[in-house]
Amino acid sequence: MSHSTTSSVTSSNLWSSLQDEAKHLAQGEPILTSLFNTTILRHDSLSCALSFLLASKLDSISVPALVLREVIQESMSDPNSGIVTDIENDILAIRERDAACESLTTPLLFFKGFHALQTYRVAHWLWNNGRESLALYLQGQMSIAFSVDIHPAAKIGSGIMLDHASGLVVGETCVIEDNVSILQSVTLGGTGKQHGDRHPKIRSGVLIGAGAKILGNIEVGEGAKIGAGSVVLEAVRAHTTVAGVPAKEVGRNTEAEPALGMDHNINHCVRTQNGDCK
Numbered sequence: 001m002s003h004s005t006t007s008s009v010t011s012s013n014l015w016s017s018l019q020d021e022a023k024h025l026a027q028g029e030p031i032l033t034s035l036f037n038t039t040i041l042r043h044d045s046l047s048c049a050l051s052f053l054l055a056s057k058l059d060s061i062s063v064p065a066l067v068l069r070e071v072i073q074e075s076m077s078d079p080n081s082g083i084v085t086d087i088e089n090d091i092l093a094i095r096e097r098d099a100a101c102e103s104l105t106t107p108l109l110f111f112k113g114f115h116a117l118q119t120y121r122v123a124h125w126l127w128n129n130g131r132e133s134l135a136l137y138l139q140g141q142m143s144i145a146f147s148v149d150i151h152p153a154a155k156i157g158s159g160i161m162l163d164h165a166s167g168l169v170v171g172e173t174c175v176i177e178d179n180v181s182i183l184q185s186v187t188l189g190g191t192g193k194q195h196g197d198r199h200p201k202i203r204s205g206v207l208i209g210a211g212a213k214i215l216g217n218i219e220v221g222e223g224a225k226i227g228a229g230s231v232v233l234e235a236v237r238a239h240t241t242v243a244g245v246p247a248k249e250v251g252r253n254t255e256a257e258p259a260l261g262m263d264h265n266i267n268h269c270v271r272t273q274n275g276d277c278k
Helices: 015-030 030-041 047-056 065-077 083-097 105-110 112-128 134-147
Strands: 187-189 211-217 240-243 249-253
Touching: 015 030, 015 047, 015 083, 015 105, 015 211, 030 105, 047 065, 047 083, 047 105, 047 134, 047 211, 065 083, 065 112, 083 105, 083 112, 105 112, 112 134
Parallel strands: 187 211
Antiparallel strands: 240 249
């Protein structure tokens, strides 16, 4: 199913669209019929399917998949958690932004950035409900299974795309608002051993390029763009592109939300005649 044929998919028909797509794909690749059946077709909801999938990937001798699935389902069934809505928005965000994603089932079944993010959402729910040890256990399992390390106390919004995601680190007091796109090997970390609020605040619509390091309790303003490989040690103004080591402003963005367009070219911004940022 291509981008064009999924353009009408919304949260209200996402699950039925996923099932229809899984049926079609199973017919086209019989070897994967069992995969599509066990992960999607035999379930009656997205939360049911994802709880099965995540539990199987996070399974261990100490805490088996059957036990983990009960915990995951508990978090998703909490009407105050908002996790299911976030899951739906994350899938739709990936479908819209990732040129390598040609189907709705792809992120659900195969993208570890999506899996890590949903594991975080469960761990965050546990953390907020006083079950910190189990939350930290899930953080550890996430790191082992997906090579992604997100502290369960971090606050992450909806419509997030973690593209590839390998090596991503998100610290305890980090805040990531809605509609943010982050590539692999990004660090949202602290700068020392101090306690308290010490991690970055990433506002909505931000695009963070591969390998970027954003360190300290600094704000990356709404609609900003961080160039790949940059080291950001100071606050970034809204709708501004920064790049380099240490990162400096290179221009004002022409897009309101770079995260949605996924254009990583740092030269696609507006400069004054003398080369300074507008």
